[in-house]
Amino acid sequence: MKKLKLLTLIFLFIKSQCLFANELCPHPWQIGIYANSPMQALIKEKAEGYNVDIINEMAKRVGCKISFSEIPWARQFVEAGSGKLDFILGGGKRPDREKILHYARPDLNVPSVIIFKKEDKNFKSFKLNQIMTMNLKIGGLVGSQYSDEYEKLMKNKDFASKIEHSTKHENLVNKFRAKRIDGLLFGEITSAKNFLKEEFNKNSILIFPLTENDYSYVAYSKKTFTIENVKTLDGVLKKIINDGTQLKIMKKYFSEPEIKTLLSGIN
Template identity: 25%
Template structure:
């Protein structure tokens, strides 16, 4: 502003000040518009408020948007609240979610950003084998609030094949498993072992293993709210640069860093 005022004649200073303030306002609005506000929940190790870059997938999403000229600001909430805030247009997006048909009424889906593999965790002293979900008849399973474990799982639960008791944290699920209050914990394999390493003592961790057969192989997405007129533009830019990341090999580098433990230490 001082540069504009400095070159104004005395009689024009008022007009120059007005012009300068207008330019500042436009610049401020532009800067603000280049921030993407994304609602998320804690899902270690992929998205975690306490990890470097908020976890590997949060880092990937941030870098993809950075290539498109945007800065990402993450808003950590319980998953249900993150969903609702985004669905009503309070956020520009929410991440990451598996595909569910009922979510399409609220959101546009990006191209997939993560391949997940869900397995059943169980106690080592309680041998467990299964071929289909009917083999879980009569069992008590753990789970997390706001999570979907896939259409087939949801249908079996609805039909009463097994029971499920949901809690707020992974730690609670595995503690209940150790106490034999539940028989199985369904969880993404990396997420499950991350919780075991972080939340339990080594002697407790040794008492838990997983069945090698996944009950769900799934892709997850960034969701852009239909309530926002900017969503299609943002999603198009995100998808375009995500494809470039895949083509260049940069996409894979985030998972190599993850496998090397570079996201394990707290901020």
């Protein structure tokens, strides 16, 4: 009799876990990846990077599977809005994005930056609104919303005409090196360091943060997840942060000073 009760309890536990997993992942999580190392990238058809490791850990803890696809950053929001993608990894919280995405806790502080070559410009400081009154051409990624100020300025034709967009960082970096554009916008300083390794090593560039703080999130498609689902998954992310797993992942990709900056202001 005791054995029967034990088997019944085991069965009920397994059943509850299956129901829990099915609710959070009725299908393998669909996630878009774009070239933005060390945050995320497809390397030899394998998804890698900080964001990838975090979502893989979340999936493992709730028993879900993931399917990664290479999708341009701007396109990811369209796909998440239609329910074709279940998550957006590493984006900031913006009013238009909140219409299609649930946000919970941020996991990193990643202020956007603007970069110039020292040999071309000798700015002591730089503000975005200066672009309107200067003979500058600045490269930015399609779909990136670098700051609230940037979004407001983009509504100004004089400012918007100075921004040259591309779907890939590589294209913008090549134009920057060829002096076909004067500056570059990056959503994270860590990504800038990856794409401009030579310039960082030579200390040949000027870097200006656009904001003091700008947090990045694991964002959840409203087409896929309910508020209750998000609370559950946010609890999983909280455990990943609190039990040291996040820090372990970060050490794979970032230096100690970078980690300190990325975690500043994160509760």
